[in-house]
Amino acid sequence: KAGVTQTPRYLIKTRGQQVTLSCSPISGHRSVSWYQQTPGQGLQFLFEYFSETQRNKGNFPGRFSGRQFSNSRSEMNVSTLELGDSALYLCASSLVQGAEQFFGPGTRLTVL
């Protein structure tokens, strides 16, 4: 099976812009979770989707949003980018809650 894929791999934006990141889960996986990784805060949970429904959300401002499509692919959007949004954004998919999460390679976002 193909692994989790994320596009784009690298992105450079300026403050105030918005960005959309995409994640394709492993075939058959219906749960997709998103995480932000920064040197200061480490790995932090953003949100999780299962069958197009957001089941859980981390402690991030409303500028961070996401969605999931019927084919389980997921997107996350960050509006009005701030310098502090520079991070590695990782998505993970799993078969069911409580199972292993398999991560994609990440999208490295740089905000200038």
Added chain:
Amino acid sequence: SQQGEEDPQALSIQEGENATMNCSYKTSINNLQWYRQNSGRGLVHLILIRSNEREKHSGRLRVTLDTSKKSSSLLITASRAADTASYFCATDGVYNQGGKLIFGQGTELSVKP
């Protein structure tokens, strides 16, 4: 805030030696997972141990879980230079909805040839 605490933050050993990393957490869990990350890339899943398990093996990896102490350890035996990476523990809490994992800060392992 992150739930997991990992110890040590950095570990440097010679090839062939064993490496032990520890993880502590705060709330009741369904399972605990260990991941490896090479140089800011994606996380690779290593092993999952459920709350009713005490020990699990996978190749050169041995994980223990002590729910009474809310702690886990990862042992890598006969380490290789290719094991150089950051290692993270992550917990799936009993009271979580959805696939939320809480990660520790990680242990940076350096294995010198």
